[in-house]
Amino acid sequence: MTGTEYAELVAFMAVASERSFRRAAQRLGLSPSALSHTIRALETRLGARLLNRTTRSVAPTEAGQQLFARLQPVLGEMDAAVREVGAHQDTPRGTVRVNLPRIAAQWVVGPILADFLAAYPGVRVDLVVDDSITDVVAGGFDAGIRSGELVQQDMVAIRLTPDLRMAVVGAPAYLARHPAPQAPLQLREHACLTYRWRESGTLQRWRFSGPAGASEVAVDSVFTANDTNLLLDAALRGAGLAYLLDGLVAPYLGRGELVRVLEPWCPPFAGFYLYYPNRTHMPAALRAFVDVLKSSYADR
Incomplete structure (x- = not known):
């Protein structure tokens, strides 16, 4: 017709x-x-x-x-x-699908989730924890949360957290057997626990910045995984040094279960951003989710 x-x-x-x-x-x-x-x-x-x-x-x-x-x-x-x-x-209702790394789920969405669901009973939130870099449009997601360095320029991006830092950490038992590195190149003498990107299969780069500028170190990865919790657990058990977000390891540093090394060589980088495609007609459920996150983290 x-x-x-x-x-x-x-x-x-x-x-x-x-x-x-x-x-x-x-x-x-x-x-x-x-x-x-x-x-x-x-x-x-x-x-x-x-x-x-x-x-x-x-x-x-x-x-x-x-x-x-x-x-x-x-x-x-x-x-x-x-x-x-x-x-x-x-009227906000329906499902909001969000792709985000585990740490962002714990830090960013977890603290506001109960209040959001109570305020919008017609909305369902579907979080897909994914530490790799996923195309949210191709994956059918409404939005994503990633470090600002990883957000594509054609996305609407809203800053949620202050800058982040990476940390090289190891258990006291491991460092008792292996003297702590004093410079990034000394990592080549250590057993390292490295994140592997699921989609590409490549290893995460251990990046540092010092008096001579930015650098990358090709470490000896004795253990690789595409799950940051597995790397954290291996570090806690003394398997080697791990390269993880400092916010993830902070509680263990405070309790002395992990020790941080090479701290002066780990500069801050862009914090977490909420991002989504530029939509002329945004669904009310997504708009509500965006507004709650923006207001919750506006002063951070």
Whole structure:
């Protein structure tokens, strides 16, 4: 069915229900003459008279009554579907899918999740914990949370946290057997625990910055995993040195379960950002999620 054919049927339904060209024209935002022309075009196309009209009244013919009865539930369902979509734009409801690393789930979303769900009972939040770098559009996600260095430029990005830092850490038992490195190049003499990106299979680069500028060290990775908690656990058990976000290891540093090394060589970098595609008509559920995160972290 073409757009013109659909418009003709809508015009007919308006006239048949209003029993008036004038009222139907007002309802559709048309002039009575334009509406009359549309009805004549429909009758010509169908080869049947659909409306009996005089100067005083309008009423469906038998063919018109049959067409009206068949179309009424169909167009009613279509109107309901359109209203339902519109309601998603006005009232927060539905599911918000967010892709984010484990640490962001714990630090950023976890603290506000209960209050958000209580404030918006019609919204469901689907968090997909993913420490790799995922294309949120291709993956069917509404939004993502990543370090600002990893957010593509064509995304709308909102800063949530202060700058982050990496930390090279090891258990006291490991460092009792292996003297702590005093410079990044000395990492080559150590057993290292390294994150492996799931999609590309490449190892995370151990990046440092010192008096001579930025540098990378090709470490001896005795253990690799695509899960930061596994690397953390291995470091706690004395398997080697790990390169992890300082926020993740901070509690263990405070309790003396881990020791930080090479701290002067680990400068800050861009913190966590919420990002999403630039949408002219953002779903109300996503808008609510964005607004809550923005207000929760505005002063940090």
